[in-house]
Amino acid sequence: MRSPVHLKLDLAVYGVRLGEELAKERIFSAPASARDFASRDVELILPEDIVARCPVGTRSASKSPYLLRNVDDQFVIEDDSGERTPVGVVPPPRFYNEATTAGTPMWQVGTVHAGYLSIDPATTCGFAAKGAACQFCTMQNDTSATGAAPRTVEEVLEVVRAAFDEGAAEFVYFNTGYFDSDDGGFAFLQPYVEAIKKHFDTLVALQIHPPKDNQWIDRTYAAGVDALSYAIEIHDPVALAKFCRGRSEFIGRQRYYDALEHAATIFPSGTVWSDLIVGLESLESTKEGISALTDMGVLPILSLFRPLDETELREHAPPAPESVAPVYAHLYQAVRDARINVQFMRDLGYAITPIEARFFAGEDAKLDVAVSSFYRSKIGSRAVRGLSKLRRRLRVKTVSDSFDSSRL
Amino acid sequence: MDVVVDTRPLWVILLSRSTRFLKIALGLFVYWAILAMDRPPDLPPEGQRALAVFGLCVIFWALNVIPLMITSLLAIILISWTGVMSHEEAFALFGNSAVFFILGAFILAACMMKSGLSTRMSLVFLQRFGHSPRTLLIAIFLLNAFMSFFMSEHAVAAMNFPIIAEIVAVLRLRPFRGNYAKALFIALAWGSTIGGVATLLGGGRAPLALAVLEQVTDETPYTFLSWMLHTLPVVLTMLFVGYLVITRWFPVDVASVKDAEVALAQKVHDLGRTTLEQRAIGLVMIATIGVWIVAGHELGLANVALAAVVLLFLLRLVEWRDVEEYVNWGIILMYGGAICLGKALAASGGALWLAESTVGAWAGSPTSVVAALSLATWLLTEAMSNSAVVALMMPVGLAIAENVGLAQSLIAPIIAVPAGLAFAFPIGTPANAIAYSSGYLRLRDLIFPGMLMGFVAWIVFNLAANFYWPLLGSALAG
Ligand code: SF4
Numbered sequence: 001m002r003s004p005v006h007l008k009l010d011l012a013v014y015g016v017r018l019g020e021e022l023a024k025e026r027i028f029s030a031p032a033s034a035r036d037f038a039s040r041d042v043e044l045i046l047p048e049d050i051v052a053r054c055p056v057g058t059r060s061a062s063k064s065p066y067l068l069r070n071v072d073d074q075f076v077i078e079d080d081s082g083e084r085t086p087v088g089v090v091p092p093p094r095f096y097n098e099a100t101t102a103g104t105p106m107w108q109v110g111t112v113h114a115g116y117l118s119i120d121p122a123t124t125c126g127f128a129a130k131g132a133a134c135q136f137c138t139m140q141n142d143t144s145a146t147g148a149a150p151r152t153v154e155e156v157l158e159v160v161r162a163a164f165d166e167g168a169a170e171f172v173y174f175n176t177g178y179f180d181s182d183d184g185g186f187a188f189l190q191p192y193v194e195a196i197k198k199h200f201d202t203l204v205a206l207q208i209h210p211p212k213d214n215q216w217i218d219r220t221y222a223a224g225v226d227a228l229s230y231a232i233e234i235h236d237p238v239a240l241a242k243f244c245r246g247r248s249e250f251i252g253r254q255r256y257y258d259a260l261e262h263a264a265t266i267f268p269s270g271t272v273w274s275d276l277i278v279g280l281e282s283l284e285s286t287k288e289g290i291s292a293l294t295d296m297g298v299l300p301i302l303s304l305f306r307p308l309d310e311t312e313l314r315e316h317a318p319p320a321p322e323s324v325a326p327v328y329a330h331l332y333q334a335v336r337d338a339r340i341n342v343q344f345m346r347d348l349g350y351a352i353t354p355i356e357a358r359f360f361a362g363e364d365a366k367l368d369v370a371v372s373s374f375y376r377s378k379i380g381s382r383a384v385r386g387l388s389k390l391r392r393r394l395r396v397k398t399v400s401d402s403f404d405s406s407r408l
Numbered sequence: 409m410d411v412v413v414d415t416r417p418l419w420v421i422l423l424s425r426s427t428r429f430l431k432i433a434l435g436l437f438v439y440w441a442i443l444a445m446d447r448p449p450d451l452p453p454e455g456q457r458a459l460a461v462f463g464l465c466v467i468f469w470a471l472n473v474i475p476l477m478i479t480s481l482l483a484i485i486l487i488s489w490t491g492v493m494s495h496e497e498a499f500a501l502f503g504n505s506a507v508f509f510i511l512g513a514f515i516l517a518a519c520m521m522k523s524g525l526s527t528r529m530s531l532v533f534l535q536r537f538g539h540s541p542r543t544l545l546i547a548i549f550l551l552n553a554f555m556s557f558f559m560s561e562h563a564v565a566a567m568n569f570p571i572i573a574e575i576v577a578v579l580r581l582r583p584f585r586g587n588y589a590k591a592l593f594i595a596l597a598w599g600s601t602i603g604g605v606a607t608l609l610g611g612g613r614a615p616l617a618l619a620v621l622e623q624v625t626d627e628t629p630y631t632f633l634s635w636m637l638h639t640l641p642v643v644l645t646m647l648f649v650g651y652l653v654i655t656r657w658f659p660v661d662v663a664s665v666k667d668a669e670v671a672l673a674q675k676v677h678d679l680g681r682t683t684l685e686q687r688a689i690g691l692v693m694i695a696t697i698g699v700w701i702v703a704g705h706e707l708g709l710a711n712v713a714l715a716a717v718v719l720l721f722l723l724r725l726v727e728w729r730d731v732e733e734y735v736n737w738g739i740i741l742m743y744g745g746a747i748c749l750g751k752a753l754a755a756s757g758g759a760l761w762l763a764e765s766t767v768g769a770w771a772g773s774p775t776s777v778v779a780a781l782s783l784a785t786w787l788l789t790e791a792m793s794n795s796a797v798v799a800l801m802m803p804v805g806l807a808i809a810e811n812v813g814l815a816q817s818l819i820a821p822i823i824a825v826p827a828g829l830a831f832a833f834p835i836g837t838p839a840n841a842i843a844y845s846s847g848y849l850r851l852r853d854l855i856f857p858g859m860l861m862g863f864v865a866w867i868v869f870n871l872a873a874n875f876y877w878p879l880l881g882s883a884l885a886g
Contacts, residue, residue, distance in 0.1 A: 222411040266413050394421045395414045
C-alpha cells in the first residue's frame, strides 16, 4: 500500500473523480472564493492524519485514476487497481452560508483549510494590476477581484468569530498579493493583525511579499504575527523571471532571500517559511533552493505544480509524482540537518511539509510525530500560544523604553 | 513608535529581565537588614528607620527599578509610616520654595519654547556665526551652553537636536563615517551639559541641593548671582577644554558648510518677523533674570519666578494647555520626596551616624573630603540620573561636612556641580542620550572623550573650590 503522503502527492497532481453517489452532495460544491484558488478542491484526511487537498471537477481531475466513493458510510479513495484507502472528508463550514453585517458572503472573506482560516483582506494583487501576475496564479485574469474594495477590519473580525465559534478553524492566516509600498503591505495588514490579536487568543500567520526595509520585519513580529512567509516559489532566477515576472522585476530574487534571512533571526525557529513549487524548474534547482533556505534557518514548503484551467500555464505538464521523491527526501534531510523546528508548519493540504517528507526519506521520525500530536491537543496548542506570547514580550522593546532610563 | 527585537538567546534575555526582581529584592533586603541590625548606641531609633528608607531609595534610584519620582513618593510614605516624621510634616516639604522655583522656571522655559522664541534664537545665532565648519561647530557648542544658563539643559538639547540633525542631513554626512557630524552632536550634548551647571536654571540639581541644605541647616547662603560666581570658572574652563577635546578628537573634516548656511537662512526666512508675543516673552524673561540677579534674595527666587509666570498669564502670552504639555511634572514629585528624605535623615540623626561610621573614620582635611565627594558624585552621575545623585549625596555630604569641619553651605555646589557633569554615557544625562540617539555616534565616541572631560572637570572643580572660592569668601573650612 502507498504511504499516505505518496497518495497525497498523486491526488494533488491528478485530482479525484467523484463516485456517482457523491456527485450531488453539497459538500463537493464549495463556493468559489474570490482569492483562493483551492476552493474547487476537496479536503481529505488521509491515514496518519495527513491533510490533502485535491482538485475535483477540473479538466485533469476528470481523468484521474482516483475515485472518491462512499462505501457503507465510509469515504474511500479507490485507485484503478481497485485498492481502497479509507479517508475522511472535511465538510465546508456552516458559516460559508452566512453573510457579514455589511452583506458580504462570509466565504468571500475567509476560507477554512485544515484548521486555519485563510483571509486576504486586500482581495487583489499589485502584480496583476501591473500585468505581471505569476503565470500559475488565477489572479492574472480574475477581473472580479481586481480593484475590489478591501475587506474592513470589522468584517474580518466577524468572519473569524464565526469560524472560531463553529470550531471550524483555530488559527488565522493572511495571504496577500503584492503591494507597491516600502512596507511590502504590512502597514495595510497591521490593523487586521492587531484587531485579531486583541479579540482572540490565536496564532496569526502571514504570507506577504518582502518589505524594502528590514525594520518592517521587526514590526511585523512586534505587532503579533507568529509565523511569516515571503514565498519565493522558484529558486532558479531565469525560471523565476519567466513564470513570476512581478517577483523578479519589482522585488528581486535576492530581496526575498535577504528578508527571509533577517526574519529567521527575529521569529522562532520553524515559523519563517517560503514556498517552492516543484515542477516549474529543474529538480536540481529546487533542491538548491531548499538548501539555500534551510541554511538560513527558513523552512521550505514544497507544493507540486498544478496546471489550473484559468491560467496561462494550463497546458504546462505537471511533474510525475514518482519523479519528485528525491526532492522531498532532500527536504527532510536538509531541515533535519539545519535543526529547524518542524512542528509549526503542519496540516497544509496544498503542500508537503517537512515532517510529512519523512515518508520519502524512509524515516518514521517517531519523536517529531509524537510532539506533533501533543501540539494538536488542546493543552499543546494553548502552550504554544502562551510561549509565543511570552517570547514576544521578552524580545520586543520599543525605542522609547531604552530612552526612558535617562530621563530627569 | 519604533521597535527593537532583542535577538540574544532567550535565556540571556530572561536573565537580564529577571534582574528587575533581583533589584526589588535587593532594595527590600537592604531595608529589612538595616531595620533588623542591632542598633548602635549612637544611632537614634528614628535614625535607623530613616537609614532603612534611605537604603531602599538608593537602590531603587540607582538601579532605576521604578521611575525616580515614584521612588520619591515611596520615600514619603515610608518616612511617615515608620514614624520618622509625621505625615503632615513629610508632605509639607512639597511646599518647599525650591519646588516652586523649579516649577516657575519650567513654565518660563515652556513659554519660550511654545512661542517659538527659543527656536528663533537658535536659528538666528547659528545663521549669524556658522559660516565655516569651525565657526558653526563653535556656534552650536556655545549656543547650547548659553541657552542652558536659563533653561533646563535637557530642554535645550531636545529643542536644538532637530536643527543639528537637519544641518547634518543637508551636509549629507553619513552615520559613523567622518568626524564632523560626531563633533556637532557632541557639541550639542556637552554644550548643554556645561551650560547647565552655570546657574540655578540649568536643571533642577542646584535648587534641589539648596532646598536640602536649607531644610537641614536653616541656611540660604546663595543668591542667584553668588551661585553663578561659584560655578563660573568651571564653566568657562570646561567650555574651552570641551572645544579642544572635540576638535582634537574629531578633527573637522568638511571643507564647507555652504549648504547648511543656505538651509539655515531659509529657515530664518520662513520664521518671518519676530512676533509681538515673542518680544513680550523675551522681555519678561530678561526682566525676570534681572530681578533674580539684583533682588532674588530679598524677594525670594521662587516668588520672582512665579510672579513672572502670573504676568505672562495676565498678558495672555501663554495658555494653561501649553504649560501642561511642556512642564516635566514628574520632577516636582521627585524633588518633594528627595527633600523630605534629606530632611528626615538629618533630623533623625541617621545621616550623621552614617557619616561618622563610614567616612568619619578616615576623612582628613576638608580638601580631601571635597575631592572624594566630588569624585564620587561625578562617577555616580555618569551611571544614574543626576537628580537622584543629588538626592542621595546631599544628606550624606552635609553630615560629613559637619564631621570634618567643612562649611556645610559649600556642600550644595560640591554635590550639585559635579552631579551635572556627565559627559560619557547616554544614561548619564538626557543631553547625552539625545546626541547618541542621532545614530551618528558610536558608544566609544562618547565614552572615551567623555571620561577625559569628566576627569578634567573634576580637577578644575577642585582647583576652583580650593583656590577660587576663598576669594569669594567661601573658605572650605567652616
Ligand atoms: S504574487 Fe503571484 S501568486 Fe501571489 S497573488 Fe500575486 S500573482 Fe498570484
